[in-house]
Amino acid sequence: MQGEPALPARQQLSIKVVTLLLVSLLAGLTAVGATLYLSWQLEGGAAAINAAGSLRMQTYRLGYTLQLNRERPSAELATQIAQERRQFAATLALLDRGDPARPLYLPSDPAVRARFAAIEQRYAQLLAEPNDVRHDPVRMRVLMDEFVDQINALVLDIEQYNARRTMLMRGSQILLIALAIVGTVTQIYLMFLLVFRPLYRLSGGISRMAEQDYSVRLPVETDDEFGELTRSFNRMADRVADAHGTLEARVQAKTAALNTRNRELALRNDIGAGLNAGLSAEAMCRDFLTRLMQWFGADGGSVRIVDPHSNAAHMVVYEGISDTLAAAEHCLQPGDCLCGASLKDGVAVIHDFRKLPSAPEPYSCEREGFVQVSAFPVRARTRQTGQFNLHFRRSRDITRSERDLLEALGEQLGIALENLRLAAREREIAVYEERNLLAQGLHDSIAQGLSFLNLQVQMLNDSLKRGATAEARDIVPLLKAGVQESYDDVRELLNNFRTRLAEGDLVANMRATIERFRRQTGIAVDFDAVGSGTPLPAEDQLQLLFVLQEALSNVRKHAYATTVRVRFTNERDVTLEIRDDGRGFDAAEMAARAEGHVGLKIMQERASRLSAQLQVESDHGAVLRLTIPFDARRLDERTQERTGKHGDQGIAG
Template sequence: MRVLALLLATLAVGLLAIGITLYLSWQLEGSGAAINAAGSLRMRTYRMALTLEHYASTRDPQLNTRLRAEDSDFRQTLELLRKGDPGRPLYLPDTPAVRQRFAEIEQDYARLSRHWFLPVEAGQPLQDWQAFRTDADQFVDRINDLVLSIEQLNTRRTLWLRSSQMFLVAMAVAGAFGQIYLMFLLIFRPLERLRGGISRMTEKDFTVRLPVESRDEFGEVQHSFNRMADRLEEAYGSLALRVEEKTAELNAQNGELSLLYDVVAFVNRPQTSQNLCQGVLERLLAWFGADAGSVRVIDPLKQSAWLMTSVGLPESLQEAEICRRHEGCHCAPARKGEVVIVQMLPHPGQASSICAEAGFQQVSAFPISAGDNHLGVITLHFADKRVVSERETQLLTTLGQHLGIALDNLRLAARDKELAVSEERNLMAQGLHDSIAQGLSFLNLQVQMLDDSLKRNATSEAQEIVPLLRAGVTESYEDVRELLLNFRTRLQEGDLPGSMQTVIDKFRKQTGIATSLKLTGQGRPLLADQQLQLLFILQEALSNVRKHSQATLVEVTLHNDTPLELMIRDNGRGFDEVEMARRAERHVGLNIMRERAERLGAQLDLINDKGVSVVLTMQRAVVTQGEGANV
């Protein structure tokens, strides 16, 4: 603000001096024009005097007219000097002496006009020419006095103008030096101090402070710099401690992330639940520095917790009855997601717990959960008291959730396997019941008839029954071989064409029927279970060809595209569609193929035209990497 005020004051003084100079110049210009106009009055006076002298000697009337014109010009010049002309500019100086002399000139001219010009204008003769010349000379002297007074005034104003110009020059020089000094004093010196302070602070000298000598902007900057230096000194003093704290915190977080990634990678490996719990427990013991630990899984039906694995746990705790009762042990989490930390500190009159008797002072327990299901609990036993932070508590909860999800996935995978085995066994049971059981029932009936014929000595009837028995035994034998083949069928990854060729080769050797395999298309891979169901449908269709078709040629075509199509076509005798519809429930093989097609989400059609064509049509399913095999 001080610099701004100084600049404004300097500007005001400079503008004032310039205004005075302009005013004086304007005054001088107007006075100079007035001197010229007043000087012209002398010329006009002498001109009128010559005109009167000529008139006095000649009495020419035209001179009268010229005299009136000269009188008019003289009066206009007087009027111009009286009022002035701002446009030129032209005006008399407004001083008493000048105005007095100008008034005397106007009065003398009025007297001269009455005494000399009016008679001449009236045509009267000029009485005394010498007296007029005397009056004219006196009148010119008065005009000279007026011009002289204006010139003297202009001389003084010229001196003032020069003085103001010299003052402007002096003020410009003084102002320049003054501004330079003030700029140095008010700006450059504070900036230099500020630069020096910043330079010292750059060299980590946080003790530097700037003197606050004013309350202007630079004073505020210096004060702010000092406050900044105070804070930097304080911050730098505690920087090492904070860096150490942050480094320790980051190391702890990195360690926790490393533990979390390690546990997540471990629980996603294919392994048994025992190994899964053992590996997670060992990692937790190593990380938290626990002296012992255990993993117990909850039986939801019996509401009991069974020990899955333990490390360093005394036998007394492993077999303790209270630890088997879920929510009966004081260190078991009462709610999902709750971490329990129990201090085993003895209190007067209170019986010690079995954990305290085993030498543990602290037990930390956290749940094993999968979604809303509480699956078990992990306990960490410490011989000494250990503080578990909130972040570690969250880590324990997260690890318990990952272990719970892994255990639940193992349970679901085992259940899926059991369901798949149960469904396959159900299909095999249907095959045993509806094919072999019927054959055995037929053989039993034929044996009874043979026994009856032998008792009646009906040898001819017995001889007719024996071929039937032999054919029934042969058919049952073939059925058993096919079922055993289905049981033994295994599909290697990416080997569906090879497995289909193996089935076809066995069929050709058993029956002697010419059989071919044709593969087309380059579609996406199928799941392993889908490929196995396709192989079972092929086996069942070939079995039906052997039993019923009396064919000599079989063509198998697999078109691997969208949709996928499997066709087994023979040149046999076909079937009676009316009889087929009537005995639909007794066609075990066809029902099994349709059940397998439903499991694939496919459509199974029978075409009875110059033989039988079994056509399976299936839309392609989306597979994940590693689950399917190329056809």
């Protein structure tokens, strides 16, 4: 039937065992069923014997009642005779139909059935006898004796039938015992033959395998599960023997591969240490090339860096090649020669000159005696920043793992070179920013002072030309004051240039700055530092110190104050407040001059670097308040990218 899976061709052990058990069960059930049937027949026959035996008593009782009725006829005796006749007929009917519930039934033996039929017929004849015969006591007694003899013969036939059934039941019980013994012995033998012997054989084979006897093989004697298991054991033994035979070679291969990986890892670590040693680009490339040539046994090599503007690759370092070849290939354009083609495509290539098509002229590397040259890109992430070459005078087979290693090392070098470039660019930007602030500071202080002196010198020259000595004498003190102010500005700038800030030393540096201001100006300064919040990054501390210096410089130049109060708070928010009792300023005039007030502009730029808020107010003097909110402090702690960028440079306001 379609859709049903086909049974396997081999006879399964489970089918054999189940069949054996089912046959044993069927034989046992058959013997037990036969015994039960025979016992049921014997029980029914015994009940039939009792019922047939009761017919004799009923016959004599009926004869006795008839005799009494002849001697003393009465209605009561007539009724009793009719009742006894009905009882006799009921017993005959019971024997004829049987009663399975008791059980009771007349055996189906032909002789018994014929005997019973004769009794029924004789009973019917007795009922049909003439009255003269029934009233003759002697004749009646003879007939009754003959009838009882027939009943006795029926009982004897039933007993003989039961005796034969008893013998059959005993025989079936003996057969059942024999079946039990034979079945048990057969099952034990078959289980030993089908299960235990294959298990012992497999156990012996496994024990020999455990003792390193890899030549053991087991015979396949059956086509069942144990046969398949034996075949699997033999296959396993073949594989184990093969593995054991090649184990030493595989261990050596694995050891060699592990040693190679360890050497590659050591090379990566050494080159990584050299790339992170803070060397210049040339020294970094030279160390990189030297280690590669030693590791791969190269006879020559070079490293080139790509110019991002012209896309040309300039040779930075070289070893093992002549100066002439280095000079000829100092600047390599994409597409030039074999290495230029690799540079253009950005892929690693390995060229064996002996396997290349013949060219009109030999390649320059070939003329130098190299038979193989390889080129690998130097990348910084996805951008190609250069190329390095390895030259061999003898053919060198570079495996796939070695190619992967060289490409990975090229990426390491590319990232290191890119980091150098970014660091240089960062320093350049930092210098530019500081120069811009320096220019603004010079413009706000010295430049304005020199402009004032220039104007006074012109007025002095004009007075002398006109001979106005009185005007000249008035101008000289102004010149002296201007020169002194310019000198003070220069000295303040120099002091700010030399500012250095140790980590966590902001309050001490503030005290030193305030003390220097007090000595130079004679203005009294009160300083309070409160709070124990998280210290600011070093650069933020320096920017905060520069804001304080610029604010004090403005007080010196413009406030005409006698007292200054400085309060620094480092709690959830960071606040720096500088308050003086000077003349203050006009807010409208300050707003109009905001663009031209370089000092205030510089402080605003520094506050922007700190992500801070800068407020300048006039209230019985001037108040400058710089606040770094808590969220801005958390942002600084997350990034930390600006730390140390300007930490060793000072700027005056």
